[in-house]
Amino acid sequence: MTAIQHLGYPGWQAAFRWAEKQVTYGNIKVLGKVFGSKDKMVNVYGWQCKADQLVHEAELSDILVHFEADGIPWCRGEDVDSEFRADADVREYGHVFHLELDRDTERRRALARRLQVYAKGSDFVLFVAPHDRRIKQVREIGSFLGDQLLLTTYAKASKDPFGKNVWEDIYGNKCSL
Amino acid sequence: MNSIIAKRTIELPAERRQQILTNVFVRQRTARAKRTLRIGSPGSWKSGASEVEACEWWLTPFERQGLLFIDPHGDTVESLSRRFFAAGRASRTVLDELDQKKAVPGYLQYNPVQGEGFESEVGVHNEVMRQVEILADERGHMERINLHPFVRQWLYWPIRALIRDREPLRQVLAMYQVLGDRSRNLVEQSNDRAVQAAFAELCALPRMEIERQVGAARRIIESYVVPQVRERSGGWDWCGFLEDGGALLIDGGNVAQEVMRPFCLNLVLRAIVYARLRRVPLLIIIDEFNRGFASHMMADQIEQMAKFLTGLSACAQAPDFPKEIEKRFWQSFQRVELFQSSAEVLKDMLHHLWPLIDFHREHHRDTTWQQFHDGFDEIEREKVSRTFGKQHHGGKNPYDTETESTTTSTDIILRPKYREFATENISYMRTEDQLIEAATDVMQQAPGERLVFENGRAYWGTVPWLASPFPPALERTYEKRFEEFLCEMRERPYFRTPQAEAENQPIRIGAAWRLSNIQNALNGHSNGSNGAHQG
Known part of the structure; x- marks a missing residue:
């Protein structure tokens, strides 16, 4: 719901009404319910995913909605580059940015395997981690990604991914999209 | 009342217009995309000439340029890298x-x-x-x-x-x-x-x-x-270095040739793509360009290189190419330099190149050639004419019009703009006899002397800088230049974080640096603006 609000609806009630309408028209369908940011139960709409990925998808929408608002082309789900299979792909500056949203559920080894996939190409990887401790971990694990990996926390990314010095690389240099 | 804007168009004569267009498009293109083949026996300064060329290229005033030097065995890369990278370590x-x-x-x-x-x-x-x-x-x-x-x-x-x-x-x-x-x-x-x-x-x-x-x-x-x-x-990624107007040097070292071979073509193609994307002129120098190594795989690519603004210099001892592509191969090089070599090589080469040489050209130099040596001033000096016709008939011999042009030869001296290089003395072949004479000398040539075939002309010259191969002054210059380059890079705000500066850490290129580089290029802060901001 927060995602729909970002698209220009003044309050969550208006947004809710719009979403309800869309469900009756058959444009979107309800996938399930999750606890949102303020401990409210909210619906999740969108492409089909497994039940345990609902929160992940909802959080991803919160980030992608900023890209949508700025008119930056993005894709998620089955439309992403099949070679890398990131959570979402964003196109900016004529480059592809693979967006990877992490919820600190993967173990180190699984994460390393995930990051090694990106080393096949030279595209940027936007890695969103839940907290700073995880960022520190990713920095160690993904050090071989060198000039590809950009890190930030979910709090920053969902607020404004284009903000000043939101992203940082593995050496701790700050930059902004 | 609206003001009337009078548009003044400068009307040029058609010829002049054509000339300007040629200057802008064709000459720039050909100058940067020259393809050279150097042939000679071991120790005849092929690699030396390549090294000089690499240094020239490094010193030319293009702002961003790529250099790819592939040397499967030999110490050219080592000595070059000592110049380029010494200060950046x-x-x-x-x-x-x-x-x-x-x-x-x-x-x-x-x-x-x-x-x-x-x-x-x-x-x-x-x-x-x-x-x-x-x-x-x-x-x-x-x-x-x-x-x-x-x-x-x-x-x-x-x-x-x-x-x-x-x-x-x-x-x-x-x-x-x-x-x-x-x-x-x-x-x-x-x-x-x-x-x-x-x-x-x-x-x-x-x-x-x-x-x-x-x-x-x-x-x-x-x-x-x-x-x-x-x-x-020093934090330089190999691709990153190419992007920022630097050199990429490949040293085969002890690795066998068969290991380098498939890699060579791959790398050349990658470098071309890079140069194409970044819009930088690129010079590729390949030592040991013989049949077993790379040449037969690259015959197709060489012809395409001009299109991609890519220059190529290849050194080979004795080119033995497959018969079916031999002729095409020879003609795909604009410039062939023959160092001291055997009679067989010479015969083979003249067989293909002789028909292409135009001996009776009126004026044996033109500006396209000048572009090749961007760093040089050219001085022309007429040799004392041996024809008696000039003395007796007011500059013309009525009986033999052809000999008048043939016996006069022009010496061209290239005086370098940069003081480090020695001068190059060039004399053109204006008759077939002169060429034959020069060709017989080829086998006894001193190292560094070369017979050059280029754009339908043939001349004899020496590799500049031969007199003092590694002058200490030059080494200093390169180091200084490289240090200046590094200083310039360090001044950029994204290059170093304040934290890193405080700790005086070595320079490390991360994603932040790369991203800001791209952003700056797109915003037009530096030269590499090759697209619009899509966001």
Whole structure:
């Protein structure tokens, strides 16, 4: 719901009404319910995913909605580059940015395997981690990604991914999209 | 009332307009995309000429330019890299290095602080094997894979390169590429029976298993070797360096030619794509450009290079190309330089090039040629004419009009704009007799003297800078230039964080640096604006 609000609806009630309408028209369908940011139960709409990925998808929408608002082309789900299979792909500056949203559920080894996939190409990887401790971990694990990996926390990314010095690389240099 | 804007158009005569257009488009293009072939016996200064060319290219005033120097064996790359990279080395100053050179002859050093480098070959070999085993076990533990002996063999060279601490360390990346290609020919022509046997064993495995093996080896290199290479070359990534108007030097070192071969073509294509994307002029120099190495694979690419604004200089001892592409191959080079060489080579070459030479050209130099030597001033000096016709008939011999032009030869002296280079003396061949005379001399030529065929003309000249091959002043210049370049880079705000500056850490290029580079290029802060902001 927060995602729909970002698209220009003044309050969550208006947004809710719009979403309800869309469900009756058959444009979107309800996938399930999750606890949102303020401990409210909210619906999740969108492409089909497994039940345990609902929160992940909802959080991803919160980030992608900023890209949508700025008119930056993005894709998620089955439309992403099949070679890398990131959570979402964003196109900016004529480059592809693979967006990877992490919820600190993967173990180190699984994460390393995930990051090694990106080393096949030279595209940027936007890695969103839940907290700073995880960022520190990713920095160690993904050090071989060198000039590809950009890190930030979910709090920053969902607020404004284009903000000043939101992203940082593995050496701790700050930059902004 | 609206003001009337009178548009003034400058009307040029059609010829002049054509001339300007040619200047802008054609000449720039041809000048930057020259293709040169150097032929000569060993020690006839082919590589020296290439080195001079690389230095010239480095000093030319284009703002961003790429250089790809592939030297499968030989020390040209070492001496070049000493010039280019000496000042940029992390945590070492030039003076320190000079001191070290005084202390120990040679510049492959034993570094007791880092525990790298060894006095004896056996020591190196044992240490490399130990490292390979450790890495293979580690990776095997991670991925539950037992690395095949052949794959371990491949890992030997990159690790060895790390341990020996050769300065450019580019062969490491060469190996990295080769592993990606996993070409079969590579090994079939290898002389090492053990390698062949191991490879056959590897080939017998199922396809998925082979891919797993190769993938594991690649990952070892990616996670262990490449970061160290980046760190040691002062933070310069090999691609990154090309992007920022730098040089890319490939040193084959001890790696066999068959290892370098498939990599060579791959790398050349990658470099061309890079130059194309970044819109930088690129010069590719390949030493040992003979049939076994790279030439027969690249015959098609050479013709296309002009399109991509890419220059090529190839050195070969005796070109023996397949018959079917021989003629096309010769003619795809704009410029052929013949150093001291045997009569057979000469005969072979003249067979193809003689019909292309225009002896009776009115004026033997034109501006396209001048563009090739951008760093030179050209002085023309008429030789004293031997024709009596000039003296007796007021400049013209009524009886023999042709001899008038043939007996006069023009000496052209190239005086360098940069003081470091020596002058080059050039004399054109204006008759077939002159060419034959010069051709017979070819076999007794001194090193550095060359017979040049270029755009339908032939002339004799010497490689500049031959008098003093490695003047200390020049070395200083390059170091200074490189240091200036580094200083300039350091001034950019994104290049160093305040934190890093406070700690005085070595320069490290991360994603932030790369991203801001792209952003700046797109915003037009630097030269590389090659697209619009899409956001």
